[in-house]
Amino acid sequence: MPGETLPASETPRSCPFSSGPGEPRRYPFPRPSALEVPRELTGLRERPVVPVTLPSGDHALLVTRHADVRRLLTDERLSRNLNRPGAARIARNNRMFQDPKIDPDPPEHTRVRRLVMRAFTPTRVESLRPHIHEVVDELLTAMEKRGGPADLNEALAFPLPIRVICRLLGVPEGDTALFRSWTDHFLSVSRFPPERIRAAMADMNRYIAELIAAKRRSPGDDLVSDMIRVRDREDGRLAEYELQWWCRLLLLVGYETTATQLGGGVALLLAHPGQLALLREDYGRIPDAVEETLRWKLAGSSVSMLRYAVDDIEMDGYTIPKGASVIPAADSANQDETVFDRPEVFDITRDAGRHLTFSVGPHFCVGAALARAELQIATEALLRRFPGLRLAVPPERLRRHEGSLLEAFTEIPVTW
Template structure:
């Protein structure tokens, strides 16, 4: 909600709490998550100052994410804003709801099928080996985020989209501003968006004239019937979005994964003894959802709905709290324990339903290859600082780690 009173049965007397919740340390989840599911919905206030309702329980979160009465379209005067200076994923010319969203998404998803992503495995492994070799030959301790996570993720998404190698470093600054929740001013964000829009327009025209084996070329060549093909504006919007968010989240997840595993010596020993546990270790890191909350899940209720027996009225802004769902004691045994061998780990970090993360398969692939390669190549890999000294980036939607210094047995 934005300045809208909550109905009585939604505990309107409760004072809203700030969201996202503060974390006690970089690798720990907020203390609020331990007993959050005592209530199905709670009032929160967002970085913008607007109010919303937070959905706390696993089944309720799944239900909200798949409910057609819950819209992702925040271009409404009474909808809450994520931030006061940045619309992020909002665009009045784009419809983020089915069926229009489904039509466009179906075209974009052709590049992210499980088969297509799996075909990228040799290339990703080659890139990881190259980066890890360079890291081994460089100074020790090394920042694994700068040495591996960010360069890998940006090279993968840029190669996939067809961005020339010499331009790839420019996108980090643009992305930092695009995902700002308070780190940058409105004019700074606007200037960055204008720059990337101009760049993307030029790149699309280049690929249209000289198509290559990349996603932008493929999207410019879509020639399905008139009801399904991408419009020019949709083409520009999706190419820009995929580039801006296609690497920052994965890079931050890779960094958190390495830090989280190294911060748990018992789980690290388990993993070293059995590398077949790498996929389940990745899923457990994802379940912990160490990135900043679920602010990007912000939705708008278009008709009254029931959430855990509570009526959420039409016009309410609502957040399905994935990080709370991932800690639901009725779904996950001992959710507060970091268990790399956890079975039936049906976390919701990549969402569910019509807005399931397009890049989920690619993120999983990169995370698995990085984790296995680091453990194979570095004997005695460990954090070079205590885990509680790791810092997070503030004022951004992602909230990744600032530095992840690591060392290994060969260090002098």
Template sequence: MTMSPTSTGACPYPFKRPSALEQPQELRTIRRDPVVPVTLPSGDRALLITRYADLRSVLSDERVSRDLTRPGTARMTKDNVMFQDPHISPDPPEHTRMRRLITKAFTPRRVEELRPRTEKVVAGLLDAMEAGPRPGDLNEALAFPLTIRMTCELLGVPIEDQDRFRAWTDHFLSVSRFTGEEIGRARGELIAYVQELVAAKRAEPGDDLISAMIAVQDDDTSGLSEYELVYWTMLLLIAGYETTAGQLGSSMVMMLDRPQDMARLRDRPELVPPAVEELLRLQVMGSSLSMLRYVKEDIEVGGVLIPAGSSIIPSIESANMDPEVFPSPETFDITRKDNHHVTFSTGIHFCAGAALARMELQVALDAVVRRFPGLRLAVPVEELPRNEGALIQNFLRIPVEW
């Protein structure tokens, strides 16, 4: 027998962290129910999918759509449509075609070829941090300059424009930090810039991802349209930079709060990759607001009937702490095996930049633990502020001493 969820007593979402590194208290209890009603920053209601197996099932269900332009769909926020675009279909078959073309251009080989360059960039940034004022700020010294530089190099974006991109992405990913007018203005400026960039790459192709996306063709010889190229360039630029920068900063705070694990990584560098996976599992940057979906037909989730027309959020942060999948899920374990977290999503919307993010995180973490064995936070971890008004809730400052 199935039951329908009610919106009575819906709790506010995203959940609040009780402290800098603690997970929201709600994540310890919400999996008692497979579906939990929540209220979004927009004031709209949605249903949170809390369990790992259900999340994977929902994200592969053709009755669940990512098209948030449908009438009646819950809004993430009142003033920001983020990646919603009525001219770009986020569902098959159009999304499948676009994704196939992007995958052809964004190959693991292309990412792996950036590893030596990433190592060189990290070394240079750490040189500058060591020679600079103390305490240093890991965000400004490493996390943000590394990720935006590598994203710009991958895409073929002039590095001198990185400060402009940082301002644009801050607005683009705002939940409550900026007004609708400010967000709209930044969005327009970013679109105009990317349009000019794509046109320049079409006129003079280079050895970069934008040029590769322009050149790639599908089996029917049709490539990405001009509009699709602009959309995907924006998506890769914003997601590839901001999320990885936030994840790197948060990962470093997590490790610095555990000096015994830092020492283990110095002694056993082969633990860096599993440590990165565990950091990805436990330090999800913010909430799963961006996972918002629309239910086209009735579906059943964990014995609960979700009617057509509902808005749902498959909760990555809850799924990553499901004890049915992760033994002792609240324990941070850099030796954890079979760590099949869903931080990069799953199915047809698996993060296209996952390989790049993993590579950057591995290179940066390995370099920091070797280069600065005495690195420590310059303030108590509880005093580190997070960016609460944005989709990516990174640490605003990470002052460190060594």
């Protein structure tokens, strides 16, 4: 199950290269500073495939070009199922998204995703907009009363998405504080020791099982209750473990990605006064500004997109061999010079809609619409409420958590 630890004695796993593409680079690549993209992404697309070494010590192939990444994300020969002998791992002591009881590939994944998406509808997301506005207003009012400087993470970026996802799933608001710690452990690459990851995930699993049992006794107008109805009314087509797994996944990663992106996106705007001025002149640019911050892929690298080649894949004169572990690198694709003019420049006036931050194909992010709604509503409300909002420290002094999959910002001090 997610969070399961690995024996410390396991050795790094190699990747079968079909030709000599060079010595593996360490991935994720380091950032020069918290708001910058890694320097290694510049010129990376001169080669379609780059060998890398993951935090686990295992080897994988990084696919660099936008067209190739987009194609591979829909290629059935590239499997999401990492429960295979020799498959690379993200971390040595945390399986994260590896679960032998869950098949993340079609047709099983398609069946389960279709059932889940019947409950996770655009109509339900749209119905959450008033709640998002309400929570944002409440958080900004509290931030204003406390006065600056404030940590944007604690004032807005983290409280908003956890309250929204808990409302969506029917989690009591008093329990939202539990998920911050559980998520930190679930997404730990090297930040926490194995025993602490095990304990946190055991607590999380117990909570989800108890939540489902409570919703089964007393269903409500929420996503968990709807998912239970899908299971109970359709001859068990959504197995009990699948139900628990999806609830756990949505609760854990359905909020920290948005939280990291929201705080980082605002910081990125504040670090670019010219772009911020354009936005303040016309708040109609908010959707484009959000897409540009998404292109910047502030919520970590592409290591979570790790795949396994179940067959040889020919690509631009290079063969990805069967048995290779592969990362379709959205962070590299989002910097592709053939798709985005001057990609190294942060520009809210560009059309950034072709970014691959939410992936494409069968694993397109189920929470993309909700994330966009939260990012747009919160960013606009924050900038309108605080016309003098600015970073309280130089941008280069911002820091990220080390050893975490999403590389969340440790804090984002702002004043006004």
